Amino acid sequence: MPQCAKILFVDDDQTVLDALRRGLCRRYDMATAAGPAAGLAALQENGPFAVVVSDLRMPGMDGVSFLKAAKESCPAIVPVMLTGHGDLTAAMAAVNEGHIFRFLTKPCPMPTLCLALDAALKQYRLAAAQKELVRVTLENARLKEDVERIMRHDLKSPLTTIISLPQVLRLADNLDDDQREMLSLIEDAGYLVLSMVNLSTALFKMERGQFVLAPVDVDLLPIVRKLQSVHADTARSRRLTFAVTLDGRPPVPEAFFLVRGEELLCYSMLANLVANAVEASPDGETVGVDLRREGACAVVAIANKGAVPESVRERFFEKYATAGKARGTGLGTYSARLIALSHGGDIAMATDDAGTTVTVSLPASPTTARPA
CATH class of the missing domain: 3.40.50.2300 (Response regulator)
Structure with a gap:
């Protein structure tokens, strides 16, 4: 320029x-x-x-x-x-x-005036360069947002085909149970990727204060049970115990725990927090998820026996705050906080040498839970 x-x-x-x-x-x-x-x-x-x-x-x-x-x-x-x-x-x-x-x-004197003019010109060039840097940075940010928005939009078309094709193929009479199961896995994977695309759109809007929640009654117990099955292999290999409680007691099969929110967002938030707890837990210990009602709030407390490193305790919910994780991005707890706040709730972390507990508070449904 x-x-x-x-x-x-x-x-x-x-x-x-x-x-x-x-x-x-x-x-x-x-x-x-x-x-x-x-x-x-x-x-x-x-x-x-x-x-x-x-x-x-x-x-x-x-x-x-x-x-x-x-x-x-x-x-x-x-x-x-x-x-x-x-x-x-x-x-x-x-x-x-x-x-x-x-x-x-x-x-x-002319030499003195020239020195002042040279300094002024330098100041002008520095300010102009800074302004240009800001302009380019903002332009690149807008371009990145446009590309991401286009990718999210364009991914949905092939995903619709991936999801619908197994549904059509399962109508055939010449498939055995294993083949039908494989088609179901393909369909589930397609739905999972579609959910991730939709989730990235929601998080993008949350960061900019543009997200509008469409709350319904969401039962968190099936979500927690699904996450327990997701981490079952890890739990077996590391001798971890997964304890799910409702008001401090094991829930009966027909129990439920309702909050007001969006199911995909609640799943993503709890998935990140449970994955962190499993990863941080020492081998042979217990990862606990307790669901309880406190006034108008539905509270989910996720606990493990590991301590959060001191270097990230003050920045636990900040973007890119991570320590000691080979593949950690520092986005899991950040996105969990965005989701909790977008639901009108809150999230907090307490840690010491005895372990760590992350507590999520969400608006409760009028009929929050049926205990064991």
């Missing part, structure tokens, strides 16, 4: 402007304006300018007021002021107010 390097000198004394032009025209791309009105017109008609140098004492508008108006008209300019010795107090006040980059006293 080409950088502007033009300098505008504004003074009501034409002899001063002529002297500046003779001394500086070979070194700088410069223009002059006789007085503040001509200076403001030059900014609009002959710009852009990188630096504006103004005299302080001018009829009609003093240099401070002129440079302030110039800055409002062209925010990118770097203002410099020339002043007589008797005007130092006013010049210092202007600098302290943040309107002026540098002030120089008259008469100003």
Whole structure:
């Protein structure tokens, strides 16, 4: 991106402007304006300018007021002021107010003026480079969002085929049970990927405060039982015990625990938290999930005997906060917190040498649970 390097000198004394032009025209791309009105017109008609140098004492508008108006008209300019010795107090006040980059006293030696102009041009280039970096960063962020949005949209079409084809094939009469089971696995995998695509869209909206919850009654007990089966192989290999309780007691098969929310989001939130608990638990210990009613809240407490590393305790729910995980991204607890908050609930973590408990509070359904 080409950088502007033009300098505008504004003074009501034409002899001063002529002297500046003779001394500086070979070194700088410069223009002059006789007085503040001509200076403001030059900014609009002959710009852009990188630096504006103004005299302080001018009829009609003093240099401070002129440079302030110039800055409002062209925010990118770097203002410099020339002043007589008797005007130092006013010049210092202007600098302290943040309107002026540098002030120089008259008469100003050319080497001193050149050093000030070079510094002002450098300041302009730094500010321009920073502005360009912000612009490119925002543009790349928008491009990334557009690409992700397109991918989420375009993935749904082939997923619909993947999901519907096994349903059609299962209608055939010449399939055995194993083949039907494989078709069911393909269908389930398609639904899982579709759910992940939909979930990423929801999380994207949550981060931007654009998500609108459509709550229904969701039974968390089947979700917890499914997660228990998901981690069954890991539990066996590491001799872990998986304890699910409803109000402190094992639930009977017909028990339920209802919250107001969206099932996919509740599943994703609990899946992340249970997976973290299983991974953090020492071998041979117990991972517990207790569901209970506390006033208008449905509370889910997920506990294990491992302690959260001190390096991430204060940042446990922050994005990319992770420690000691070979494949950890630090997004699981972050997304869990987003989901809990989007449901009008909350999430908290307590840890010490005895273990860790993550507690999720969600709005309860009027009929929250049928205990054992």
